[in-house]
Amino acid sequence: xxxxxxxxxxxxxxxxxxxxxxxxxxxxxxxxxxxxxxxxxxxxxxxxxxxxxxxxxxxxxxxxxxxxxxxxxxxxxxxxxxxxxxxxxxxxxxxxxxxxxxxxxxxxxxxxxxxxxxxxxxxxxxxxxxxxxxxxxxxxxxxxxxxxxxxxxxxxxxxxxxxxxxxxxxxxxxxxxxxxxxxxxxxxxxxxxxxxxxxxxxxxxxxxxxx
Amino acid sequence: xxxxxxxxxxxxxxxxxxxxxxxxxxxxxxxxxxxxxxxxxxxxxxxxxxxxxxxxxxxxxxxxxxxxxxxxxxxxxxxxxxxxxxxxxxxxxxxxxxxxxxxxxxxxxxxxxxxxxxxxxxxxxxxxxxxxxxxxxxxxxxxxxxxxxxxxxxxxxxxxxxxxxxxxxxxxxxxxxxxxxxxxxxxxxxxxxxxxxxxxxxxxxxxxxxxxxxxxxxxxxxxxxxxxxxxxxxxxxxxxxxxxxxxxxxxxxxxxxxxxxxxxxxxxxxxxxxxxxxxxxxxxxxxxxxxxxxxxxxxxxxxxxxxxxxxxxxxxxxxxxxxxxxxxxxxxxxxxxxxxxxxxxxxxxxxxxxxxxxxxxxxxxxxxxxxxxxxxxxxxxxxxxxxxxxxxxxxxxxxxxxxxxxxxxxxxxxxxxxxxxxxxxxxxxxxxxxxxxxxxxxxxxxxxxxxxxxxxxxxxxxxxxxxxxxxxxxxx
Ligand code: SF4
Numbered sequence: 001x002x003x004x005x006x007x008x009x010x011x012x013x014x015x016x017x018x019x020x021x022x023x024x025x026x027x028x029x030x031x032x033x034x035x036x037x038x039x040x041x042x043x044x045x046x047x048x049x050x051x052x053x054x055x056x057x058x059x060x061x062x063x064x065x066x067x068x069x070x071x072x073x074x075x076x077x078x079x080x081x082x083x084x085x086x087x088x089x090x091x092x093x094x095x096x097x098x099x100x101x102x103x104x105x106x107x108x109x110x111x112x113x114x115x116x117x118x119x120x121x122x123x124x125x126x127x128x129x130x131x132x133x134x135x136x137x138x139x140x141x142x143x144x145x146x147x148x149x150x151x152x153x154x155x156x157x158x159x160x161x162x163x164x165x166x167x168x169x170x171x172x173x174x175x176x177x178x179x180x181x182x183x184x185x186x187x188x189x190x191x192x193x194x195x196x197x198x199x200x201x202x203x204x205x206x207x208x209x210x211x
Numbered sequence: 212x213x214x215x216x217x218x219x220x221x222x223x224x225x226x227x228x229x230x231x232x233x234x235x236x237x238x239x240x241x242x243x244x245x246x247x248x249x250x251x252x253x254x255x256x257x258x259x260x261x262x263x264x265x266x267x268x269x270x271x272x273x274x275x276x277x278x279x280x281x282x283x284x285x286x287x288x289x290x291x292x293x294x295x296x297x298x299x300x301x302x303x304x305x306x307x308x309x310x311x312x313x314x315x316x317x318x319x320x321x322x323x324x325x326x327x328x329x330x331x332x333x334x335x336x337x338x339x340x341x342x343x344x345x346x347x348x349x350x351x352x353x354x355x356x357x358x359x360x361x362x363x364x365x366x367x368x369x370x371x372x373x374x375x376x377x378x379x380x381x382x383x384x385x386x387x388x389x390x391x392x393x394x395x396x397x398x399x400x401x402x403x404x405x406x407x408x409x410x411x412x413x414x415x416x417x418x419x420x421x422x423x424x425x426x427x428x429x430x431x432x433x434x435x436x437x438x439x440x441x442x443x444x445x446x447x448x449x450x451x452x453x454x455x456x457x458x459x460x461x462x463x464x465x466x467x468x469x470x471x472x473x474x475x476x477x478x479x480x481x482x483x484x485x486x487x488x489x490x491x492x493x494x495x496x497x498x499x500x501x502x503x504x505x506x507x508x509x510x511x512x513x514x515x516x517x518x519x520x521x522x523x524x525x526x527x528x529x530x531x532x533x534x535x536x537x538x539x540x541x542x543x544x545x546x547x548x549x550x551x552x553x554x555x556x557x558x559x560x561x562x563x564x565x566x567x568x569x570x571x572x573x574x575x576x577x578x579x580x581x582x583x584x585x586x587x588x589x590x591x592x593x594x595x596x597x598x599x600x601x602x603x604x605x606x607x608x609x610x611x612x613x614x615x616x617x618x619x620x621x622x623x624x625x626x627x628x629x630x631x632x633x634x635x636x637x638x639x640x641x642x643x644x645x646x647x648x649x650x651x652x653x654x655x656x657x658x659x660x661x662x663x664x665x666x667x668x669x670x671x672x673x674x675x676x677x678x679x680x681x682x683x684x685x686x687x
Contacts, residue, residue: 017535018411018511022649027630033256033299044651051637052655075412078445079649080628081347082254083363104381104415104447105347105361112365165238176365177267180373183242186234187270187375190244200468200476201246201340204274 001114003173007095008142009068011132012058019072020079021106025088027080037084037091059092063137067092069150071132072099077106086113096143098150098160100125111166114173116145118160128158145171219486222383223452224418226483227358231341233375242375245360246340248275249326250313250367252282252297252304253630254345258368259307270374272312276335277304278326281630283318285562285593285620291318294632311371324596324622327351327564331435332598334464338453338480343370348564348646349448350441354434355461356453356483358418361442381447382492384417385485388425390500395679397574398433399566399644399663401425402440403505403515408497411513414446417493420485421451425499431460432568439565440646443512452484504679507648507661508551509539514648518666518678522549542650543658544638552676557639558589559671560653562620563627566644566664567595572603575668576611578679584616585674591633593620617671629653642670 026043044052047060058064070089076099077085086109089097096116110117120128131152135141139153145167150158168174195202221229231244248271250258255277262269269275282297283289291301301318308315316323322333327348330336338356343349347361360376370376386405406413419441421434429437434451441449458477461467468476503517514536516523524547525536540547545554561567561575572594584590592612594600600622603609609619626633627645629652635641637656644667648659660676669679 017532020649022647022652026651027253027628033303044655052651075415075445078411079347079647081345081361081363083365086363101412101415103412103445105363109363109365112363163239165240169238176377177265177369177372179236179238180242180369180375180377183234183236183375184373187242187244187373190233191374194244198476198479200337200472202274204247204276204335205466 001173001175004095004114004116004145004170006142006144007068008140010064010066010137011069011071011135011141012064012067012094012137013129013132014058014070014072015129015133017073017100018075018078021077021082021085022079024077024085025082027082035084037088040084041088041092061137068095069141069143070094070097071129072097074100076100076102078103081105081109083109083112086110086115090115098128111169112176114170116143116170118143118150118162120158120160124158127156128152131156220488220490222485222489222491223356223420223450223483224358224383227339227341228380230339231358236377240377240379242373242377243341244375245343245370246274247330247335247342248370248374249278249330249342249344250275250304251278251280251326251344251346252300254364254367256300256303256307258364258371259303259311261368262371263310267372269311269313269371274374275313275371277308277313277315278329279304279315279317279323280325281624281628283621283623284631285591285623285625285633287618287620289621297631321597324598325564325567325624327435327439328568328595328599331355331431332464332596334461334467337461337467337476338457339483343376347442348439350446351435351439351564353438353441353448353450354431354436355457356450356480358448358450360448381418382416384414384419384446384493384495385491386419386421387423387494387496388421388499389423389496390425390498391428392425392499392502395504395665396499396502397663397665398429398436400502400505401499402437402443403507403512403661404499404502405497406440406443406513407505407515409444409495411443411511412445414441414444414449417446419444419446419449420491421449422485426451427454430570431457432570435568436565440512443646453480504663504666506551506666506676508543508545509536510542510648510650511539512646512648512661514539515661516551518552518676520551522547522551524548544640552678554640554676556588556642556670556675558635558641559584559667560591560626560641560643560645561664561667562591562593562595562625563645564595564624565646567593567599567622569599569602571644571664572599572608573606575664576608578665578668578683579615579617579672580611582615582672584671588616588671588674590615590617590671591620591626592617593625594622596622615671626653635659642667642676
């Protein structure tokens with residue numbers, strides 16, 4: 001997983017509530033074994049998408065063709081658990097999403113892939129969004145994870161909160177499975193205990209087993 | 212010896228969680244053991260590939276199962292070639308499963324179907340057990356008193372390699388559903404009313420326990436429907452304490468424990484319900500006594516109203532919500548204040564992990580018997596599993612549906628996500644028993660109204676959104 005330290009770049013505005021993963025990564029646009037995630041990203045809404053194309057949408061504007069940060073509304077990433085939503089966002093070059101809030105599974109998927117999910121304190125979010133809109137892709141923002149802050153063009157700083165564990169995972173690009181595998185013996189011990197205490201839990205088709 | 216918890220302050224959720232924590236990771240996450248892990252072909256091939264690249268083995272192939280439910284066509288007589296787009300995924304799924312010694316519930320398998328329908332019906336999922344699926348509707352099986360988590364592809368890979376999921380313990384929410392349901396008001400209506408009440412992000416960060424007289428009175432299939440929609444409340448998991456209704460339903464299912472093991476398991480399951488003094492982080496009460504059949508008007512499952520209701524006016528909403536509501540109205544082709552009843556309907560779909568179990572088909576068939584769908588209506592029913600389909604045929608329901616003009620489809624996800632080629636057309640108004648009315652979900656430009664099977668069947672017959680109670684009352 002790519003480490004997240006400091007990211008500087010264009011911030012794109014998508015300030016809408018309840019943007020779901022069906023919109024971010026439309027299923028019909030690419031349920032194949034190796035999809036083109038960059039092309040899938042909001043495939044229905046971006047310019048060239050035909051009748052549903054939205055000329056005001058950030059991806060329809062050339063100055064937002066390589067954003068680093070996405071500013072979003074409440075409940076971002078709701079709906080399906082599809083991780084392709086995160087991969088699409090990353091394929092577009094985005095490393096950090098600043099939203100009013102994230103759906104649970106989506107936020108977890110972000111952490112799994114090194115995409116930084118940021119929620120600003122109430123009151124700060126409006127100011128941040130206003131600056132993203134004002135910058136209009138013309139001036140860069142900087143996200144510094146170690147310092148827990150975003151610096152807007154003109155110097156205004158926005159401090160955010162993230163748990164030390166989640167930050168560490170992103171800063172070091174930790175392999176999550178590797179971390180869990182250090183507990184291999186705990187898991188094996190748990191399985192042994194369960195085989196004795198709740199044998200049905202360790203055998204899927206338990207009815208086939210003779211006592 | 213079995214562990215018993217007599218802690219009267221613990222919730223059902225906490226008891227199951229605590230009974231599955233294999234370790235606490237240094238980052239503060241609990242490693243929650245997953246008793247049954249079910250994969251599907253949209254996401255598993257990717258994870259199989261990554262696992263192989265990393266040189267990691269599947270820890271418990273015997274507790275892991277592969278469903279093929281998202282992409283197959285549901286056209287009568289289908290095979291894996293009917294939807295050519297799905298074929299590479301199905302083939303990758305078979306290959307990855309074979310390589311890792313995982314049983315596949317393949318298309319011709321008598322136990323084929325939508326995983327959330329199949330897992331309960333064969334007794335794969337048990338009360339007090341944990342369950343994970345890389346699909347957000349994993350929460351369906353909470354209806355049996357199991358703790359289930361929808362997960363992403365990385366989490367899927369993590370569970371394959373370790374058999375645990377690394378999570379922070381969510382907060383607990385109790386939703387008490389009081390009263391008793393009126394005629395033609397079922398679990399789907401209750402669920403839609405709850406989402407409308409707490410909002411589609413209202414349950415975020417919580418595990419939800421449904422309780423109260425309505426939950427207790429729901430048959431198992433209704434409980435599965437209610438818990439299915441937990442994710443639409445914003446919560447990753449929801450459950451209802453298993454009771455005699457569940458135990459009777461489960462007893463004798465093919466994979467459920469039998470004999471002395473059943474007795475031992477039963478004794479354990481009875482220790483799980485939340486204690487008298489259980490404390491929840493959030494408590495919500497909803498009286499369902501006056502609840503009417505529900506229907507969504509917009510593009511978010513929380514935008515539900517009573518069948519006798521009117522489309523809301525964005526002007527009445529908080530200012531920051533208005534643009535979304537206006538957008539939904541335009542997409543759905545509606546104007547504020549209009550009655551939802553009487554709108555012309557082009558297509559009806561009865562299916563999905565929400566409402567395609569036998570009782571759902573029976574409910575719809577009771578309305579369709581002796582009736583015909585309206586001229587020009589397109590109507591498809593896709594039973595949730597091969598077993599549901601067989602059981603329905605044994606009852607003659609296939610004939611009821613066909614005689615009424617429905618297509619009696621094969622089982623799979625079908626028009627729920629439109630990933631199998633079954634889609635609505637642009638501008639079409641669809642009454643659907645599924646769980647998401649998002650823009651474009653059932654086809655670009657398709658307008659989805661979520662309903663229960665009764666309203667779907669009623670609309671198929673009349674060609675317009677219809678209060679089933681009036682239809683059956685002979686008011687038409
Ligand atoms: S029926 Fe729909 S919601 Fe259920 S598993 Fe299939 S695609 Fe997901």
